[in-house]
Amino acid sequence: MSSSSQVTESWISSFCGLLGHEYFAEVSEDFIEDDFNLTGLQSQVPMYKEALEMILDVEPEDDEDEEEEEEEDEDDDEILGDEKPSGYRRANDRRHLRIASDLSVIESSAELLYGLIHQRYITSRPGIQQMAEKYELQHFGTCPRVYCNSCKVLPVGLNDSPGHDTVKLFCPSCLDVYTPPNSRFQTVDGAFFGTTFGSLFFMTFSDLDIGGSRNSSTGAADALLAIQAAQQEVKNRRDATPAHITSINGVAPHNLAPGLGPGNIYEPRIYGFRVSERARSGPRMKWLRMRPADITELDETRRYWEEREEDGDRPDDDDLNMVDVQEGKADRRKKIVGRRRRANASGNGGGSPMDTNGVGGVG
């Protein structure tokens, strides 16, 4: 279909070109044609087969190609049943109406189906790559929060099943979700992006510098300056974090909610004087934008064991923390420590005796 320029653009690209559909990636036909990727969608989408055909442009448009139109007519005959082919052929208007009403049902089914496939596609390797390109081009906009410095955001859903909520924007800088600024996105279902994509994206592209820059569209020299300034700023603000730490809880320290923490929390003032926490109208929500100056405070595993120095179940020093100084060991460690810790916690708390038996070796 895509080979000839005369042919109207594919259903997918015309769908993605619609107003309000700017966040969508174009799902590759290969992905859709693989039945495995569509597992379970049949029960969620009415007129599934027709919708799928529409997405893949198997059914051609009305007045395009004579040959294919005939094929389509045959299909329609089956549906229409008792109507005679010849008469119905001449009564072109009537046929048009019939098709139009059917089409609108199929069309909405196709949109639903495409959305659900899209939710899966953007967590696949090619899909997330495609979204990364859109992210880089700032197709999803920036965080409206002042202290996030126009950090680029991602579309996410708050629910994985359709019909609950519209699409929202996830900001990695403040780890919060926002309503898209333009009301045209309020017709887009959040489930078409899903709850997983936003976080999975930043776990996949952990090298991305999500800090957000004040002027993103300037030349290379400016960008360099901005980066240097940002790094300096980060250093100044977070000098409590030891410099040799490259990863905490699986995230580089400079990428863990860079829009939060000291200097990025609004401090209400009246005529220059801070409003007291004890005032009725005083600040109560600073915690939402807090972040420890020393990020290793978030290494809960280490802190847990530091509080219990003498304990038989204490793991090896090597397994002890979630902080990476060099790379590549985090995953294995997490599992071991996590499991032991939980077993121990429930053992102490008098939970099910099964746990302690299972892991064994609790003193």
Next chain:
Amino acid sequence: MDDFNSETDSDYTSYWRDWFISSRGNEYFCEIDEEYLTDRFNLTGLNTEVQYYQHALDLVTDVFDFDCDDDMREAIEKSARHLYGLVHARYIVTTRGLAKMLEKFKKSDFGKCPRVLCEAQPLLPMGQSDVANTSPVKLYCARCEDLYNPKSSRHAIIDGAYFGTSFHNILFQVYPAMLPPKSQRRYEPRVFGFRVHAAASLARWQADEREKMKERLRVARIETGFEDEDEEDEDDLGEEDEEMELADAFESAVVQH
């Protein structure tokens, strides 16, 4: 900004302030009373801030009758807008000004908080500095106590000093009933249903900080202002327990087999 001039040229004889308030992009401003503007005390110090101060003031108060060329007129027009903004910052912290801005706030004239969990809380305009030409206007959400950029670019160019750093805080001191209940709900990043560890550990740390603050307030016998505080605490705990139990049950199941 072009339509400013074309419009004023045609009907500048009508009330300047009416026109200014109703023109596109100036939705955040309220109308300053004539009496306030004509009281020189209220304008103390502004004569050094504004070029062509006297002409600009005449224009704002509709007594402008100075013959001049277009360039000059434009300059005065610009000064008049600047002057209006600076007086506006002072006016909106007066009793009458606060009342006017409160009405606009109730109508959500300044927009609604983009944060999903703030549930469309109306915003208030504010400046990050009281000095003119320092930074553009921002919007303050009283529910999450954070600042946001205006959606529209025509609002994003308004000087923040025209609203000032104090106004929005004063408004809630004067009208504490307008304070929205604070929410402890938050977004939890998840992957395939599992909470993301880095974000979750930060959230736990933040929740600790919040509990510390609530304890401080409790000791001082001050209401925290959180909605359904106790209920939600219990809910949270209940959820955690449930999850723990599920995980434990799963683990023991695995072990048994």
